[in-house]
Amino acid sequence: MQVSADDVRASAVRAKQAAxxxxxxxxAAKDTALLGxxxxxxxxxxxxxxANAEDVAAARAAGTSPALVDRLTLTEARLxxxxxxxxxxxxLDDPVGEVLRGRVLPNGxxxxxxxxxxxxxxIIYEARPNVTVDAAGLCLKSGNAALLRGSASAQRSNVAxxxxxxxxxxxxGLPADxxxxxxxxxxxxxxxxxxxxxxxxxxxPRGGAGLIRAVVEESTVPVIETGxxxxxxxxxxxxxxxxxxxxxVNSKTQRVSVxxxxxxxxxxxxxxxxxxxxxxxxxxxxxxxxxxxEAVRAADPTALAATEDDWAAEYLSLDLAVKVxxxxxxxxxxxxxxxxxxxxxxxxxxxAASRRFIATCDSAAIMVNVSTRFTDGERFxxxxxxxxxxxxxxxxxxMGLPELTSTTWIGIGDGHLV
Amino acid sequence: MQVSADDVRASAVRAKQAAxxxxxxxxAAKDTALLGxxxxxxxxxxxxxxANAEDVAAARAAGTSPALVDRLTLTEARLxxxxxxxxxxxxLDDPVGEVLRGRVLPNGxxxxxxxxxxxxxxIIYEARPNVTVDAAGLCLKSGNAALLRGSASAQRSNVAxxxxxxxxxxxxGLPADxxxxxxxxxxxxxxxxxxxxxxxxxxxPRGGAGLIRAVVEESTVPVIETGxxxxxxxxxxxxxxxxxxxxxVNSKTQRVSVxxxxxxxxxxxxxxxxxxxxxxxxxxxxxxxxxxxEAVRAADPTALAATEDDWAAEYLSLDLAVKVxxxxxxxxxxxxxxxxxxxxxxxxxxxAASRRFIATCDSAAIMVNVSTRFTDGERFxxxxxxxxxxxxxxxxxxMGLPELTSTTWIGIGDGHLV
Numbered sequence: 001m002q003v004s005a006d007d008v009r010a011s012a013v014r015a016k017q018a019a020x021x022x023x024x025x026x027x028a029a030k031d032t033a034l035l036g037x038x039x040x041x042x043x044x045x046x047x048x049x050x051a052n053a054e055d056v057a058a059a060r061a062a063g064t065s066p067a068l069v070d071r072l073t074l075t076e077a078r079l080x081x082x083x084x085x086x087x088x089x090x091x092l093d094d095p096v097g098e099v100l101r102g103r104v105l106p107n108g109x110x111x112x113x114x115x116x117x118x119x120x121x122x123i124i125y126e127a128r129p130n131v132t133v134d135a136a137g138l139c140l141k142s143g144n145a146a147l148l149r150g151s152a153s154a155q156r157s158n159v160a161x162x163x164x165x166x167x168x169x170x171x172x173g174l175p176a177d178x179x180x181x182x183x184x185x186x187x188x189x190x191x192x193x194x195x196x197x198x199x200x201x202x203x204x205p206r207g208g209a210g211l212i213r214a215v216v217e218e219s220t221v222p223v224i225e226t227g228x229x230x231x232x233x234x235x236x237x238x239x240x241x242x243x244x245x246x247x248x249v250n251s252k253t254q255r256v257s258v259x260x261x262x263x264x265x266x267x268x269x270x271x272x273x274x275x276x277x278x279x280x281x282x283x284x285x286x287x288x289x290x291x292x293x294e295a296v297r298a299a300d301p302t303a304l305a306a307t308e309d310d311w312a313a314e315y316l317s318l319d320l321a322v323k324v325x326x327x328x329x330x331x332x333x334x335x336x337x338x339x340x341x342x343x344x345x346x347x348x349x350x351x352a353a354s355r356r357f358i359a360t361c362d363s364a365a366i367m368v369n370v371s372t373r374f375t376d377g378e379r380f381x382x383x384x385x386x387x388x389x390x391x392x393x394x395x396x397x398x399m400g401l402p403e404l405t406s407t408t409w410i411g412i413g414d415g416h417l418v
Numbered sequence: 419m420q421v422s423a424d425d426v427r428a429s430a431v432r433a434k435q436a437a438x439x440x441x442x443x444x445x446a447a448k449d450t451a452l453l454g455x456x457x458x459x460x461x462x463x464x465x466x467x468x469a470n471a472e473d474v475a476a477a478r479a480a481g482t483s484p485a486l487v488d489r490l491t492l493t494e495a496r497l498x499x500x501x502x503x504x505x506x507x508x509x510l511d512d513p514v515g516e517v518l519r520g521r522v523l524p525n526g527x528x529x530x531x532x533x534x535x536x537x538x539x540x541i542i543y544e545a546r547p548n549v550t551v552d553a554a555g556l557c558l559k560s561g562n563a564a565l566l567r568g569s570a571s572a573q574r575s576n577v578a579x580x581x582x583x584x585x586x587x588x589x590x591g592l593p594a595d596x597x598x599x600x601x602x603x604x605x606x607x608x609x610x611x612x613x614x615x616x617x618x619x620x621x622x623p624r625g626g627a628g629l630i631r632a633v634v635e636e637s638t639v640p641v642i643e644t645g646x647x648x649x650x651x652x653x654x655x656x657x658x659x660x661x662x663x664x665x666x667v668n669s670k671t672q673r674v675s676v677x678x679x680x681x682x683x684x685x686x687x688x689x690x691x692x693x694x695x696x697x698x699x700x701x702x703x704x705x706x707x708x709x710x711x712e713a714v715r716a717a718d719p720t721a722l723a724a725t726e727d728d729w730a731a732e733y734l735s736l737d738l739a740v741k742v743x744x745x746x747x748x749x750x751x752x753x754x755x756x757x758x759x760x761x762x763x764x765x766x767x768x769x770a771a772s773r774r775f776i777a778t779c780d781s782a783a784i785m786v787n788v789s790t791r792f793t794d795g796e797r798f799x800x801x802x803x804x805x806x807x808x809x810x811x812x813x814x815x816x817m818g819l820p821e822l823t824s825t826t827w828i829g830i831g832d833g834h835l836v
Contacts, residue, residue, distance in 0.1 A: 020754065020778065020780070023777070023778070023780070024777035024778055103799070105797075105798075105799060109788055109792065111798060111799075113815075116780075118810050118811075119780065119810065197634065201810050201811070202810070202811055216615065216638060217638055220634060220635055222640065222641075222809065222811045223640075224811075240833070243832075243833040246833060246835055247833065247835065250835040250836060254835070254836050255836075336438065354830070358826075358828055359441070359442035360438065360441070360442055362438070362441070362534075362537065363826065364826065364827065365826065365827040365828075365829065366826060366827070366828050366829070367828075367829045367830075367831070368828075368829070368830040368831065369830065369831045369832050369833055369834070370527055370829045370830070370831035370833075370834040371834060371835045371836050373835075373836035374527065374829055374834065374836060375827070375829075379523070379836075380523070380529060380827070381521070381523060381529075391640065392536050392537065392619050392620070392824035393536070393619070393620055393640045393642075393811065393812045393824070394811040394812040396824050396825050396826065396827075397531075397825070397826075397827045398827075406810035406811070406814050407814050407815070408776075408781065408782065408783065408784060408814065408815075409782065409783040409784070409793070409798070409814075409815045409816075410776055410783075410784050410785075410786075411783065411784070411785045411786070411788045411792055411793075412772070412785075412786040412787070412788070413785070413786065413787045413788035414661075414787050415658070415661040415664060415665065415787055415788075416787070416788040416789060416792065417664055417665065417668040417672070417789045417791075418668060418672050418673075418789050418791035418792060418797075
């Protein structure tokens with residue numbers, strides 16, 4: 001049975017009411033709830049694994065690939081990791097109440113800008129049930145009510161997980177509706193959610209390009225785009241070529257299914273003759289399929305011919321597009337044209353080249369002599385992240401707790417008039 | 419003739435190319451251009467006033483109200499004020515390049531988060547031609563290309579103004595397309611603009627509620643909502659009642675047509691008997707029409723009966739809705755239900771009450787013993803503002819130069835791998 005717009009709206013109204021209770025909570029109250037949730041996940045592991053087993057059986061029966069079935073599966077070890085994640089979030093600073101700017105105005109008004117929760121955060125995601133717990137924990141710590149919309153294939157697991165989290169919230173004196181699953185698992189329920197501007201403060205889609213595009217196109221609720229990564233490594237004419245080989249191989253192969261892996265390698269023409277044989281050999285040895293332009297195929301005749309589609313491809317596989325460029329500016333022009341604005345890395349020993357690359361690339365993260373794989377909330381020292389934003393508004397790059405807040409201006413006076 | 423989607427797209431493509439040139443400019447280069455623009459507005463005043471006279475004549479012939487004709491009219495004095503505005507923007511700090519966070523990670527990577535321009539900023543606005551110059555100046559100083567879409571009634575004025583600004587940009591060595599008018603004055607041209615996600619980085623509608631709602635509903639480009647203000651003054655039981663009268667009158671009457679004027683007065687029941695006669699007398703003497711609940715009408719039988727519509731009204735006139743509430747929490751509940759999240763002011767001498775109001779109201783600005791009229795970029799010491807955001811994402815409250823920027827993470831290492 002399709003869920004009605006009224007059902008989805010009612011759940012958002014409850015979330016908004018819960019958000020009003022969460023906003024003024026102390027850090028201690030929120031941390032107590034997070035630790036209680038962590039304990040409850042372990043105490044009720046059997047029940048969670050039983051519910052998950054039904055999802056897993058249904059996925060197997062539907063012929064789901066073993067890789068996806070693995071991502072869906074809950075084990076005691078994975079529940080422990082989820083509980084540890086909640087404990088780590090409890091250990092992070094509370095972003096709410098942080099004073100960002102403040103001063104006494106000439107007329108005596110004390111003015112300050114402080115972080116406040118966003119309110120109701122909607123998260124639309126795909127099969128992995130750990131996102132349910134991670135997202136709920138980050139939203140709670142930042143004082144937001146979470147409206148979670150997982151995929152149909154994980155629905156029994158998500159219902160069970162959210163049930164445990166809600167019970168733990170109530171046990172800690174918080175409203176159950178601090179965490180809710182959006183009713184319904186059909187596309188209609190997402191559609192209804194996307195129209196709740198004014199009730200839902202932001203939607204964060206986490207998943208493939210298709211999901212993100214659909215939400216961006218249809219939502220009237222503000223959206224934060226995450227996770228599409230067409231990342232580039234550019235090897236400058238002044239690069240340490242051995243370092244460049246290592247960074248190219250690491251950026252491409254260390255983990256291929258993630259948004260911060262490299263998809264295109266750009267090589268300055270001045271070093272192509274020396275560098276291409278080295279890097280293509282190392283990449284091929286690591287199992288990478290090369291899609292090259294003419295210069296690359298001259299250096300390695302086994303390389304496939306790159307097409308326009310390759311320059312714009314987010315492979316998420318052991319494929320790499322490789323191109324020789326006449327200059328740093330040409331590399332930047334290529335990146336601006338085909339990239340997704342996620343992470344670009346330059347390998348160079350020239351300070352001027354690094355400054356030019358930083359000043360002209362237009363991406364969430366720019367690395368100098370560093371693997372693209374470093375763009376990550378944990379590695380940046382921000383703690384857990386809810387995603388990596390590739391848009392420019394509100395948050396860009398890894399989104400941790402501060403990125404889940406808004407701000408309020410507070411002015412205190414003693415009868416000030418205009 | 420209707421403008422085509424291709425024409426609007428082509429102008430956005432030119433804006434994006436210009437943005438790439440603007441992003442790495444020094445402050446000196448941008449300030450030189452701003453000062454040149456200021457001089458050019460005055461040097462070419464005759465030409466601008468002639469073009470404007472045609473808009474004014476057409477508006478008069480169309481029966482436009484004298485108030486609107488006045489807002490449309492350019493004079494030498496108004497051009498001087500616009501030029502002064504550009505000089506003030508030149509005097510403001512450059513937000514681009516500001517380091518917001520930074521540290522050396524344990525592995526030795528130098529990591530920092532810096533402000534960068536948004537890229538292409540689209541601004542959709544109504545009749546006042548001064549917005550054309552203000553918006554162009556703020557966008558240029560923050561390193562953004564401006565795509566301006568004014569109203570048909572000001573089109574000849576805007577074409578002339580943008581022509582002068584573009585000539586001055588070129589004279590200063592900047593691309594002409596740093597500032598563009600979106601082609602076309604029909605609704606189709608706005609529609610095309612709103613679909614250019616990826617080319618236009620943000621749209622800021624400035625105008626009435628209808629315009630803003632339409633943009634929010636239809637745009638796939640991220641939107642920052644500005645300017646709808648249903649602001650409240652709440653008089654607490656512990657208020658200095660004389661101060662409360664002054665703040666209520668000032669918030670309502672100092673200027674009625676602006677978003678930070680008060681539209682509803684909430685009065686704690688404990689002081690209603692003493693306070694209502696004072697404040698209603700003062701408001702009536704200032705020409706205010708009262709729309710009251712039963713308690714208010716008992717105190718002043720000439721007050722109109724407030725309906726549900728009054729609590730949600732942005733009057734922008736000498737009308738005020740007045741209600742007696744049983745508690746501070748009831749006042750906050752009313753504000754959360756009917757307010758627009760702009761500015762709320764509490765009058766109280768109780769520290770606890772001020773803390774509770776600040777912690778539970780959910781608005782861009784919260785004032786304690788201060789008129790709602792204070793929420794303003796200039797008054798906050800931020801310099802010129804492009805609008806007052808009432809949304810929670812990206813920027814909330816007055817939007818100055820920093821609010822017209824995004825951020826980039828920069829990581830510098832020496833061969834760091836994951």
